[in-house]
Amino acid sequence: MMIQDIAPRKLYNHFVPDYTPKEGDHVFSFKDGDLLMSFTEDKVCFPTVADYPSDAVKELVYLFSVDEEVFLLLRKEVAPPEGFSYQKLKVLRDKYFLPKEYVFAAFTAYQLNDWYSVTRFCGKCGSPNEDDKLERARTCPHCGNKIYPRINPAVIIGVTDKSTNKIVLTKYRTGFGHNALVAGFTEIGETLEETVAREVMEEVGLTVTNIRYYKSQPWGIASDILAGFFCDVTGDSQIKMDESELKYAEWVSPEDIVLQPLEYSMTNEMMKLFKDKGYKGTVE
Numbered sequence: 001m002m003i004q005d006i007a008p009r010k011l012y013n014h015f016v017p018d019y020t021p022k023e024g025d026h027v028f029s030f031k032d033g034d035l036l037m038s039f040t041e042d043k044v045c046f047p048t049v050a051d052y053p054s055d056a057v058k059e060l061v062y063l064f065s066v067d068e069e070v071f072l073l074l075r076k077e078v079a080p081p082e083g084f085s086y087q088k089l090k091v092l093r094d095k096y097f098l099p100k101e102y103v104f105a106a107f108t109a110y111q112l113n114d115w116y117s118v119t120r121f122c123g124k125c126g127s128p129n130e131d132d133k134l135e136r137a138r139t140c141p142h143c144g145n146k147i148y149p150r151i152n153p154a155v156i157i158g159v160t161d162k163s164t165n166k167i168v169l170t171k172y173r174t175g176f177g178h179n180a181l182v183a184g185f186t187e188i189g190e191t192l193e194e195t196v197a198r199e200v201m202e203e204v205g206l207t208v209t210n211i212r213y214y215k216s217q218p219w220g221i222a223s224d225i226l227a228g229f230f231c232d233v234t235g236d237s238q239i240k241m242d243e244s245e246l247k248y249a250e251w252v253s254p255e256d257i258v259l260q261p262l263e264y265s266m267t268n269e270m271m272k273l274f275k276d277k278g279y280k281g282t283v284e
């Protein structure tokens with residue numbers, strides 16, 4: 001179960017121009033990257049339109065819906081309604097909150113909020129941008145330059161060794177403290193397969209072949225679209241770790257894989273696949 005696996009529910013991300021807020025619509029409000037929410041043990045909720053005064057409601061912009069439930073963004077500083085406080089998004093990632101689709105909605109809203117906040121001014125002429133009337137875009141009224149939401153492609157890589165039935169696990173120096181796989185951003189002018197080969201060489205010094213696509217995952221916290229791949233080591237299988245980026249990189253057998261504490265990430269799903277089925281699970 002990855003963060004976006006919310007079936008039978010579905011997130012509809014198409015923009016609705018001229019949307020009129022309704023009382024029960026959810027409101028996302030961010031402050032310095034933190035999100036306004038209220039939670040108990042395992043349940044999370046966000047304020048609704050009914051919690052806000054009418055002058056704040058006028059400032060709401062349509063984000064998306066999860067089936068019939070609409071989520072809006074408040075782009076103005078307004079005093080939080082009673083019972084709600086600003087929390088790090090990490091809080092949502094580190095605990096299993098219900099409804100699960102709200103966690104995915106919050107990650108997606110974070111990405112859109114970030115995009116709105118970095119597109120306040122036109123990058124070409126410096127004039128203040130305006131919301132486009134018809135689509136999710138920011139338009140410069142002075143020079144006409146138009147900006148769409150930006151998504152950064154990156155790859156997650158399971159490097160496998162068929163002969164020993166092992167996979168390369170890593171731990172990064174900064175940020176997330178749990179086991180991970182080799183990963184990295186796609187450079188301009190590069191195919192995803194070339195990113196896979198380059199990142200594996202840079203981070204663990206291995207040459208790979210038989211690069212095979214697994215699945216993809218939107219990861220709103222970093223504005224990413226992650227593409228998962230498995231590939232086979234070829235030639236020398238001795239790891240030469242990039243110590244500036246990693247603090248750990250080892251060949252690990254299925255039974256020795258320690259998974260991440262939560263199931264939201266594709267990285268964890270790929271590690272779990274190898275833990276359950278070994279190499280043969282990666283070529284099915």
Ligand SMILES: [Zn+2]
Pocket residue numbers: 122123124125126127140141142143144145
């Ligand atoms: Zn401009």
